[in-house]
Amino acid sequence: MSDAQAVSVLLEDRLITLTRAVGLIRRRNLPVRSLAIGPTATPGLSRLTIMMQSDIETAERAVQHLEKVIGVRGAIAFPTLDGVARELALVKVRSPHHCYAELLDVIQLYNGVVLDDSNDGLIIELSGSEAFVLSCLRALDAFEVVEVARSGTIALGTANNLQSEAGR
Amino acid sequence: MTETLTGSQILCRALLEEGVDVLFGYPGGAIMPFYHALPEFPGLRHVLVRHEQAAAHAADGYARASGRAGVCVATSGPGATNLVTGLATANMDSTPVVAITGQVARAMMGRDAFQETDIIGITQPITKHSRLIEDVEEIEDAVREAFQVAQEGRPGPVLLDIPKDVQNQRGSWTGGRADRRTGGKDSTTAVPAYRPAALEEAARLIAEAERPLIMAGHGVVLAGAYPELRVLAERTGIPVITTLLGISGFPESHPLHLGMPGMHGEVHVNRAIQQSDLIIGLGLRFDDRVTGNLAGFARGAKVIHVELDSSEIGKNVPVAVGLVGDVREVLCSLLPLISPRNCDAWRREIAGFVRPRDESFRADLSPQAILDAISDASDGRCTIVSDVGQHQMWVAKLFRYQRPNSHITSGGLGTMGFAVPAAMGVALARPGLPVWAISGDGGFQMNMQEIATMVQEGIPVKMAVFNNGYLGMVRQWQQFFHGKRYSATPIWSPNYVKLAEAYGIAGHRVESIDQLEGAIAGAAAEPGPVLVEFMIEQEANVFPMIPPGGSLSEPIEGEAATPLVSA
Numbered sequence: 001m002s003d004a005q006a007v008s009v010l011l012e013d014r015l016i017t018l019t020r021a022v023g024l025i026r027r028r029n030l031p032v033r034s035l036a037i038g039p040t041a042t043p044g045l046s047r048l049t050i051m052m053q054s055d056i057e058t059a060e061r062a063v064q065h066l067e068k069v070i071g072v073r074g075a076i077a078f079p080t081l082d083g084v085a086r087e088l089a090l091v092k093v094r095s096p097h098h099c100y101a102e103l104l105d106v107i108q109l110y111n112g113v114v115l116d117d118s119n120d121g122l123i124i125e126l127s128g129s130e131a132f133v134l135s136c137l138r139a140l141d142a143f144e145v146v147e148v149a150r151s152g153t154i155a156l157g158t159a160n161n162l163q164s165e166a167g168r
Numbered sequence: 169m170t171e172t173l174t175g176s177q178i179l180c181r182a183l184l185e186e187g188v189d190v191l192f193g194y195p196g197g198a199i200m201p202f203y204h205a206l207p208e209f210p211g212l213r214h215v216l217v218r219h220e221q222a223a224a225h226a227a228d229g230y231a232r233a234s235g236r237a238g239v240c241v242a243t244s245g246p247g248a249t250n251l252v253t254g255l256a257t258a259n260m261d262s263t264p265v266v267a268i269t270g271q272v273a274r275a276m277m278g279r280d281a282f283q284e285t286d287i288i289g290i291t292q293p294i295t296k297h298s299r300l301i302e303d304v305e306e307i308e309d310a311v312r313e314a315f316q317v318a319q320e321g322r323p324g325p326v327l328l329d330i331p332k333d334v335q336n337q338r339g340s341w342t343g344g345r346a347d348r349r350t351g352g353k354d355s356t357t358a359v360p361a362y363r364p365a366a367l368e369e370a371a372r373l374i375a376e377a378e379r380p381l382i383m384a385g386h387g388v389v390l391a392g393a394y395p396e397l398r399v400l401a402e403r404t405g406i407p408v409i410t411t412l413l414g415i416s417g418f419p420e421s422h423p424l425h426l427g428m429p430g431m432h433g434e435v436h437v438n439r440a441i442q443q444s445d446l447i448i449g450l451g452l453r454f455d456d457r458v459t460g461n462l463a464g465f466a467r468g469a470k471v472i473h474v475e476l477d478s479s480e481i482g483k484n485v486p487v488a489v490g491l492v493g494d495v496r497e498v499l500c501s502l503l504p505l506i507s508p509r510n511c512d513a514w515r516r517e518i519a520g521f522v523r524p525r526d527e528s529f530r531a532d533l534s535p536q537a538i539l540d541a542i543s544d545a546s547d548g549r550c551t552i553v554s555d556v557g558q559h560q561m562w563v564a565k566l567f568r569y570q571r572p573n574s575h576i577t578s579g580g581l582g583t584m585g586f587a588v589p590a591a592m593g594v595a596l597a598r599p600g601l602p603v604w605a606i607s608g609d610g611g612f613q614m615n616m617q618e619i620a621t622m623v624q625e626g627i628p629v630k631m632a633v634f635n636n637g638y639l640g641m642v643r644q645w646q647q648f649f650h651g652k653r654y655s656a657t658p659i660w661s662p663n664y665v666k667l668a669e670a671y672g673i674a675g676h677r678v679e680s681i682d683q684l685e686g687a688i689a690g691a692a693a694e695p696g697p698v699l700v701e702f703m704i705e706q707e708a709n710v711f712p713m714i715p716p717g718g719s720l721s722e723p724i725e726g727e728a729a730t731p732l733v734s735a
Contacts, residue, residue, distance in 0.1 A: 057482075064479035
């Protein structure tokens, strides 16, 4: 049964370590949906979140391979249902006068935030689960979407097993 | 006490601290500061190869024979890229190699400078680790880390890329760091990672199995687990199969030794696997050449998998009990739980599977005769380094290996051209012991330029060329699976006796069995490198053979088999 698994990797915040980790995912031919990387609360450490469309065993094998990479301090796999997963999207939509109000209704419905409102269009910020963001993007398809930037999903395992990233 | 030295001097001192005594390399622009420093360190013997690929293979051979990391050195750009095949070979077979490459000066990097390549990027998937050294102060620790990573846990190649200006940069040398290891993080390090209950479960499976087999892989050789493996086998009577890289991990004359499994494994070995109810896999990765079609592999068998690298357990075959750790350490923990038993009925059953070998050789000068003569001439004390192809399978199956780690070959990557340069490394790691590099006429011509290295450095490798005028293994596949269309497989060879003469070494051609003994005796007595060419039957095949994608139950056993023409 193929499902969405999150693989969360704590690694040194150097490009070479990131390249190694991502290169490994490519070389092992793992089914990646999205990648997101950013800093953590610990200086010098980044967190790479890899969303995989796979069973949990495949994700756990990815963890075993990733843990062998020098510079990776730890990795964990969990089904997204067991964790907290969010993604951010920025959407640029053309907003002709005749449907402006309708567009704002859709944005409001999805708790979107208007970041920029110029003559021709809007930039909207959306966040939520991947499914939520996709649903919102579908709703916006009724208008003219010009560009989309999505962050890729970031995720943390639930707080049942608290293990500090510091000291890794 | 801290001294100020150049990066190159620090590098040399750090190599000496790691116990390095020989380097295989080739100079060039971006590594010249290192070569400038090298003569100040007579403890570092440099072997000038004729192609950087040979440096990597020689370092690999040195590592496999000595158990310590082998070191190769190359310049940036083409020098570095020429190492790639050798590093990939070492990576697939888990051997510790440290490669040092020059890089263009830091200010030039990223600007497509002369002889610049991103060797870190190129070698990333084929090294265990690699590191660009960006400052002289990193060198000491980087060398320490490189040897630690290369040698500890599941071994593998490590590459250090050092810009030319960093080699010239002056920095501080402290020394003594090799003794101050901090035990860096390496998840493949041999910390046994299993519950005691898993050991007990393994012992229970071993006690209860009716048709158990031990499958010994490279991990047995790497861990030196020969006595432990022997105790396990003798206490339980369980027959032992040795994979291509596990060969010589268990004495072949032992009554419990069965042979090699897989694509060219003996019929009775593969049949035993298919009939078994328990496979005890020791330090192997259940490679496709061993298992054949996974769906049809040992369907009735539970698997106990002892392996240093946890990511190998369950990768290819489902495992009942996985024991992560060094094979020797795991066996030492397991053996006290193992009670004596026997497998007499099962062994009788396997004996019934043995087929009289379909002698594929019609000519007298058979691989068996050649290998027996080589074995006899050295009283079984020689190390055999084989290349890749038909002769590799004959050498694996027919040579009578008695001494641990006396068979060295490129298994995982299957690198033609490996034997001759790797044998140079083996010969330097085992001075005074005979080393035979056995190649086909194809593989030999890939790296025969290294004869010059042997002559210049006085490396006494005995080279055997099995000459059948074909790229024999590919021709065999063409015969069976491509309708006998021998496309690009006939291969011309130079006159090897004259070639030997041109290099100033002894050369013999053996065309018939009556010339065999004299030629081998002559080669054995030769103190320096020597070349012996064996004119073997042209279209002999390696039998049995599992067709690619087939299961171990479907061997092709001889010429009479129906050729399968691929679609």
